[in-house]
Amino acid sequence: MKYLVGTLGLLIVFGLAFLISKDRKEIKYKPLFVMVILQLLLAIVLLNTKFGFVVIDAIATTFSTLLDYASAGIAFVFGGIANDGEAPFFLTVLLPIVFISALIGILQHIKVLPFVMKWIGLGLSKINGMGKLESYNAVASAIVGQSEVFITVKKQLDKLPPHRLYTLCTSAMSTVSMSIVGAYMTMIEPKYVVTAIVLNLFGGFMIASIINPYKVSPETDLLEADQDEEKQTFFEMLGEYILDGFKVAVIVGAMLIGFVALMEGIDSFFKMIFGVTFQHLLGYVFAPFAFIMGIPASEVVSAGGIMATKMVTNEFVAMMNLSEMASEFSPRTLGIVSVFLVSFANFSSIGILSGAVKGLSEKQGNVVARFGLRLLYGAVLVSFLSAIIVSFIL
Template identity: 70%
Template sequence: MSYLIALVGLVVTLALAYIASTNRKIIKIRPIIIMIVVQVILAYLFLKTVIGIKIIQAIAKVFDKLLLYAADGINFVFGGVANEGAFVFFLNVLLPIVFISVLIGILQYTRILPFIMKGIGLLLSKINGMGKLESYNAIASAIVGQSEVFITVKKQLGQLAPHRLYTLCASAMSTVSMSIVGAYMTMIEPRYVVTAIILNLFGGFIISSIINPYEVSDEEDILVVQDEEKQTFFEMLGEYILDGFKVAIIVAAMLIGFVALISLINNVFDLIFGITFQEILGYVFAPIAFLMGIPSSDIIKAGGVMATKLVTNEFVAMDALSKVAKSFSAKTIGIISVFLVSFANFSSIGIIAGAVKGLNEKQGNTVARFGLKLLYGATLVSVLSAIIVSLVLT
């Protein structure tokens, strides 16, 4: 029965993408089927096989080590601020982003990351039926982040047609940057973080190729990656350190505002209606949770966590998940965890539109106009990834 529900959920998700399609006649069925099969194989590999589990454990150990190194710097500056044994979210989860950002900067500076991104992007373009630029952008988004990725392709940004720009922005919203992966791993199981990142990569192409199908000619299929401005090594270090700290501060500020606001709204709704705002959202999202394969006993609370991610961000939702996780089955935790690992929320519309507008005002305005459609597609990507995982965890 659980397999049947997940399969129905898969069909419904693809149908919802089909309804929003700009040109249903040119949708390529074969690459979509191939990518769904690839998703299922990869999900099974990482969640069910010994090799996959060992790969996840190795990745988790790397991030554990990086977080320990980051802790040395944090303790030097903030040592004694927290009580012994206490867990301070800003210190333990957000500030390590600074160190991870530095490592990304070094890999960029030494040209290792651009080489990897181009290589994997070229391979992806053979599978997804899209252009080299779209494939490169998806990989780059998952490594350098949803804002920074547009800098790497700014030479082509002004010449892109709206349909290609949509795909680039959809990839940026569907993936997560490598700098905050370590932060996610402190909140949910690493195996779900890694699995979600990979599934979302393919899911972004699947949903975009249905909502926004188009052909890329050989003349258009050119990738021109922007070289970073010539800097000394220590100039680069300083820039990435500050960038990482800005990200940590921005996320912290958003969490303070959103968590406090949700608490206020929940209390007001509880006083007036006898039910919290998140519980109401839970009922709204419960049908989607059910189609994702979540057991019926968990769908209301799970729907509330899903809705929290959409209206706030993934960190707030992960915190909400931690508060109700004990009442969930292992399968529910796995499905919801995968759903949460993406930038698909309302605030991302402004972030992406602002990043593009900073490089090209006209294109930034174009992104703002299809912002809601962008969020719609990115949310379907998260739902699709969660359904694939539910098939494997069944």
């Protein structure tokens, strides 16, 4: 039964993408088929094999160790603020981003990350049938973040037509940066975080190639990336990345304060007027989508509410809700919803992306703002696609 529902889910997701395709005749079906098979194989390897267990365990252990290192710095500055037995979210989940950001800066400065991003991007371009720049951008987004990635391609930004810019933005919104992965792993199982990152990478190509199909000629497929770090000394770079990490932590913290408080107020209002919370009502809207993701009928409303919360607010709020409601869900549902939550596909990301691009190119920033809702539509379909692929395996 789960295979039948999963197949139906895939057809619906591809159908929804096909529905708003700009040029259906240009869609390349062979790369789509190859990437679906590749996603299934990768999900099997990561979730159902000893090799996958070893890989994910190594990644989780690495991030756990990094978080331990980060906690030493946090304890030095903020020691004594937390009461015994308490673990403040800002100190334990968000502030470690500062240390992870510093490590990313070091790897960027010594040219390890640019090398990895370039050659993985080149390899992906052979599979997805898209340009080298698009493939590079997808890998870079998963490492440096949805805003910072555009700095690495700013020389090409003004030369990109809207359809290629759409693909770059879809990848940026569908992936999550390495600096924030450790924070996710404190709230949901690491194996689902890693699996989602890998699946979303291919899912972004698939959905973008249906919604916005095009051909890239070799002469316009510029891959050269602009690395500002070459102009900086090591300690200038380190200071910049540390401050960037702190800004991300503070911004996410501020967003959480606002969104959690707002949701609490809205939930109270709806419960007082209608007898049910706003999240519960949203659950009914998303319930059909939860069903095609393979979630049991008895859990679709609750799961749909968490999925809707992620899109309306952000993934941190939704992950916190999932952690609180974990006992109400089966392990299968927990896995599927966890994979769905690992992306930046929410309304606030439209503003973040358009603002990041506008900071580098006023004209292109306006282009991104114009296709903002279409961009969110595509990125949410990527999340659905990854969750459905996982439903075949769990």
